[in-house]
Amino acid sequence: MVFRVFLDANVLIPGRIRDVLLSLAEVRIFEPLWSEEVLIEVRRNLPDSMSEDDKDALFWHMENAFPEAKTAVPRGALGIYDGMINDKDRHVIAAALLAKAELLLTSDKNLRNEVREFPWLDAQDLPEFIAYSIDADIDRARDALVKMARNRWVDDESLSSEEIIFRLRKYFEKSGWSPESL
16 A cells, blocks of 8 residues: 655755655655645745746646645644644644645654654655655666656666666765665
8 A cells, every 4th residue: 555645845845856756656656745835835935947837837747647645724724733833834734634644754853853743643854755665666666766867867868777776876875865775
């Protein structure tokens, strides 16, 4: 069974990280979840160099590739968590819980600490999550990441899959990740 992962905005803003995550989700290593508010925050924080048309295309593709990902958060739902979660993070945890996510993926250490108050939800940082996701199905993960790199990152069509994997490992190591199984 595919596990349900709520993606915080901070893991969807950087393009390469978003590429990796959505490529793994596309091959059903995990089911991505987000809310309208998360997508609004992502849009607000995308680079100014990205045109509005490109931003629109990005969200169109995300929503069409993962039509079940968006979770609605009723206004009254946030009040339940008053005093338990800081105002900035309340929406993210509420949305993750309403979506029945098993995991919240965020690079925000404070938010990961707040999630510890909820025994039915876990939170992870990117390096841990990427390593776990690749280990969950090494062959599918490798194939998805090689395909993604060929389509999005690599201009040289003559590169072998092994050379692309080598480049991916270098990228992950530079980013502080170390998925040894890749």
